[in-house]
Amino acid sequence: MTKADGAERRERKSDKTRRRILDAAADLLNRKGFDGTRVSEIATLAELRVPAVYYYFDSREAILEEVVNIGDRLAHENVVRRLKELPPDASALDRICAAFAAHLEMVLTESAYTAAAMRTMGQLPADMRARQLDRQRASGRMWRDLIQTGVEAGEIDPELDPRAARMFLLGAVNWATEWWNPARGSLEEILATAQRLVRNALAGPLATASPGTAAAPPAALTPVFAPPPL
Template sequence: METNATDTERPDDAPPHATPKSAQTRQRILDAAAEVLSRKGYAGTRLVDVAAVAGVQAPAIYYYFGSRDELVEEVMWVGAHLVRLHVEEVLAEMDPLSTHMERLMVAVDAHLRFELQLSDYATASIRNAGHVPEQLRVRPAAEEALYSRLWRDLFVAAQQAGEVRADLDINVFRLLLLGAMNWVVEWWNPRTRSLDELVATAQAMVRHGAAAR
């Protein structure tokens, strides 16, 4: 019994998957859950709806996930994970000579675009962070902590380099900024406002709001 197999994070309790290509159904279900969750929220997400979006019958979900909560938890984790990966990746591609403020601007841009355009997972994760029962928050919370650290590092570096006012409370400022960006999912309408404009304004909020001088 090779319980500690190498290709999976979840040891043994996990149902089958990973073997045949039809386990892409698992992905369809996960995607569907992300979409429904991002729209309806934890309260309004019914397995029947998820199944319908995934083109499957509700009980089929149990072939891949132990329970509704397990499915939700995974969506939340993936959401937090993807955002962090995306922002990290974009930052890694930057010119190493960029200023810290430039890095902040790029991070703001990446966060907003990913959240609004690329990922139902991110939206689901953001909107339901404070609404799912405690037990479901553990794994996702760990991911969010990593993401939080990423931003903290950006701000600390910028402040130490003198690019951010020394008297600014960067911890509170960072949390306010992330809140402003997260809340965007509650009001942004692609048909009403251009994403570019949104990004530019958010960047201005940081540049002028935090910059030294």
């Protein structure tokens, strides 16, 4: 084995250990929240000693902030990916519904990181929350543009406040992780329901579909999640 091979193997082992720490932290954040997650528990779940955790991260807060940042990034990337899969002639409401379904997909089943980020956003210390909001600018612009395009296309009820509508709907989607039970409804069912609710909420009196019209099936929303690059 050459020196280069040895260095590469050590780097791969280091990456795997770092991922174990982050995976453990994401799991605990989902179950115990920001204040309830302890480094000692992260170490136990990752099958490491506490000093080993601090070899990779300077503090508990640094671990948890990285989990939240990864979760936000994964959600944004999945929405962007799903939007690119839509046909060029997709309506503004089609794009908005696909975006909300893609975000919900990550929150519920595809990423413990995203679920942790959504669950703890209101628990973060002020300085961490400020950094998170700064990193979310691109995502915020994307959601604003989606809604604004719908307004300009005449597909969204003009009586709605676009910002309030966007925040209400994102809040509802993010909260789904608190109540959804896969034993009482499949992912496909909840994604279809979410899209129908989003469409009806935004279109309001403009909706032309009859009450019995089925929501567009989220056939494109097959799992695409892969472990986040470190």
